[in-house]
Amino acid sequence: MVYKIDFLKDVYEWSITPGGAEYERVTDYTPTIYATYDGRTEDGLSNIRERLEYYPTVVSMVIEQWRRGFRHEHEPVLRIDVRGLADVPSLASRIRRLSEPGEYKLYNVDLSREFRYCLERGRDPTPTRVPVTLAIDVAPPELVNPPLTELTLDDETVTGSPEAILHAIQRRLGQVDPDVLVFSSGEILPTLSEMADQHEVDLRLGRRPGWEQLAERSTYESYGSVGHSPARYNVPGRVIIDRSNTFFHFQSGLDGCLDMVERSGKPLQELGWASIGNVLTAIQIREARDRGVLVPWNSWRHEFFKPLSTLHDADRGGYTFSPEVGFHEDVHELDFSSLYPNIICQFNISPEMIRCDCHADRADVPGLGYSICDERGDLPDVLQPLIDARDTMKQEIRESDDEERVAVLKSRADAIKWILVSCFGYQGFSNAKFGRIECHEAINAYAREILLDTKETFEANGWHLLHGIVDSLWVTAIEGEDQTPLSELAAVISDRVGIRLEYEAAFEWLALVPLRDSDEGALTKYFGKVASEAGDEPEYKYRGVECRQRSTPDWITNAQQELIETLDQSRSPEAVCARLQRQLAELHAGRVDPQALAIDNRASKHTEEYTRATRTVAALQRAQDEGLDPQPGQNVSYVVVDDSKCSRDRVQLAHESPQQYDVEFYADLLCRAAESVCSPLGWQRSDIETYLSDHQDSSLAAFQN
Structure with missing residues (x-):
């Protein structure tokens, strides 16, 4: 099995073995895109085929049978084999320009390169053994002012001249022969390469000579927050994971990443920088491929027409009860297990099944009246194996005494958790390959109904609801009434709803916090002490x-x-x-210690775009003075040393080792x-x-x- 694919002049498929690594050179790879025709003439595909016949980046074309969607039958589709990966975007854009808007629809255009290769060549990128890693960490100021004179290799700090640093890395690479390089910043690679050139040291970070930049740094906005994506780099034969640009490695470690590689088909390097939605889409793409369904270039699922009253009812989130502010003793927390993913699977909510024509007379979704087809949808088939796998892992964690095995299972379960947490929201994302806003609305509608019914059941059985948020509820006994045991009640609700209600924890006490300067409860702010046996270390839970x-x-x-x-x-x-x-x-x-008072804030703009002299602006200005060039979406860490000032002297950056702080x-x-x-x-x-x-x-x- 390959674990890394390099695109040099030819393609190199790297596999790791007990003895190290080996590669196979591939000289005949051509990426593929597809086109369907929705025009008025009968020979639309033949026409575009003739017009592309002598286009230099087109290698070959053939008519094949594919499905353009999960509810579509197989139909003639033009397969276009392209000269190289770099030619795919320009060719796709050219085809669009050759036709009227909407006349041709294109598929399999914007897939990431290693994932595309594995998909088209039928390669499984799951490593056959656990990869060997080498961590290289460099403090940000060192990267700003090369050459480097200090860095950390795994847990060993190395200091000295640039030549000593480079030779130390060389020796460690030779000793360890890592399959994965874990960098504190991707900028370590070009910095070390430049140092090696200047000092004439033959440093080879990859298993073959050379390195390349895959992507420039960029700033993006997601759900109202500004993020920063650093530049990405590649070396032959080794995976690079940049800790400043990885979600899954940060949240679930290498074991969680490897589990997601197997499930998504995305090789480890791409999974390292991928977002949750990107990995979910990859899993969906593999499912679509197995069903003979093509991947749309852009999502064109328009929102269904709906009356204003339905829009009003649909434009709501999950149900949140108003918390009962105060200090409450003997409280119990219960959670629905993976509520939203289970709603999707339980009620067959999928983009191609919602508001289907074949059941237009039905009103399946509570409060909204949407119909849902009886035919099994794609999204439930994608999510059910993840739900089952995570449940199995959690069960084994509870029963196992093997600490090493438990650690691996927790990492894998955490990785799956993030896919399940995000699958619901991704249905409402406008750029989702396989999404539909009506799915998002339907899931919320079912969740609201479930939570309201559950509240009534608790109250009818002697339990008072203190608070409830989407899938979690906190209850306490109603004084003077008989209580049905919670385990029994949870089983009854689970059977009725079809989704398991789990007893999460007992609290000796739970404090529900009000909004500041208000008596109203803050929806997501609470803390409490988990009930424990006598002699156990106290455990507290904090949220918000x-x-x-x-x-x-x-x-x-x-x-x-x-x-x-x-x-x-x-x-x-x-x-x-x-x-x-x-x-x-x-x-x-x-x-x-002033270092213990450091504040981490994320910049939302370039320094010069701010109109107010905030503490963050002062920190950004100091960072600019040092050549750090902070970008929107990046964090800046500082200590407030004199808040009475409005200049950059108001703060000091954490790495400046401040010796004072503003007491007030x-x-x-x-x-x-x-x-x-x-x-x-x-x-x-x-x-x-x-x-x-x-x-x-x-x-x-x-x-x-």
Whole structure:
């Protein structure tokens, strides 16, 4: 089995063996695209075939039988074999220009190159053994000011002259012979290559000479957030995983990535940089290929006409109950297992099956009246094996005592989880190859119905619903009423709905946090203590509060967790504020490491595009001064050193090793974190400040002693 494909002058199929790696050279590969005709004349395919006959990038053409969609029959399709991968986009664009809009539809045009090759040549890119890895990490300032004088090879830090650095890498490559290079940044590759040229060192990072840049860096926007995609690079015979540009490796490690390689057919290097939607699409493409269905170049599934009243009912998300703010004891959490993917499979929701013509008189989807065909859809067939595999892995994790095996299974289950989490939202994505907005709407409609029915069932059996979010519910016993055991109740609901309702956890207590400056509950902010046996280490669960927010400094995170522990021990806002008082004293005394106060924020624009002098702008300006060239979508890490200023001196970058911090700024952050802890007990910011003012002197004296 191949695990890496290199496109040099010829194609090199790399396989890894117990003894290392080997390749097969392929000289006859030609990528393929397809065209269908929707025009008025009968000889449309023959016409386009004649017009492309002598086009230099066309190698051959033939009429084949394919399906253009899952509900379509086989029909004549023009197969066009293209000279090379680089010629595919230009040829596809030319065909579009040769016809009236919509006359020709093109397929299999924009597939990634290694995935395309495996699909067309029938190659399985799953490695036959676990690949050997070598991690190379370089601090960002080193990359900005080469040559490198320090880097880390796996866990070993190497320092010295550029020649010493290069020779150390050479030696390690020879010793390890890695199949995968894991870089902290893709820019390590061109930096090392330039150093090797300057110092005349024969450094070969690949298994053959040379390297190439696959893609320029870019900025994108997704669901209102700006992201950054770094430049991508390639070396022959080895996979490159860039930790600054990988979702699956970050979330599930190498084991999770390898599981997704097997399921999606995307080779490891492409899977390393792929998004969740990209991998889901690859799985769908493989399913489509098995069914003789082509992959559309662009999604042209228009939204069905619907009356205004249906639009209003359909344009809603999953159901979220208003949380009952407060500190609640003896709480139980239950979750529907993979609710949205199971809804898709249970109710056969698939783009080609929703609102089908053959059942137009039916109203299957609650509240919306959409029909769903009885014929099994493609999307359920794609997702059901993933659901089953994850359930099997979770069962084995619960039963296994083999820690190494459990770690592998957790990584694989995590990778599958992200596909299942995203499959629902991807149905509403306008560029999804196989998606339809009506599927998105139908899934939400079923989810709302299920959650409302479940709430009624709990309340009829002696349980009060404190909160519910889409697929999770938190309940507590209704005082004075008999309760049906939750395990029994969960089994009844699971049988009725057809989706397993799982008992997730028991909480000694659960705190539901209000919105700031409001009595209304924050939908996704809560924390609590998981019930445990006597003598066990206490376990706390945090969601939405500061210690779970990406930009919160480490010291504030730890401080808030200490406050929550204090609340657990005392059930008293006064005790929490006493602990807060000591933390503030520590902050004022300058005893906090400034590095522990670093804030990570993501830039949403280029520095010059900001109109306000924010802290992030100050950090970006400092980064520019050092030649770091921060891009929209990239993170910048800084410590606030003097928040009274508006210039770049307001902050220092984390790697500048700041020796001071703005006490009042961080004291305010800490008090905000404390308010999240105290507010479920009815204390707001003003109550905290009153306590601090009344106890200031004694608390400072206690700290100093």
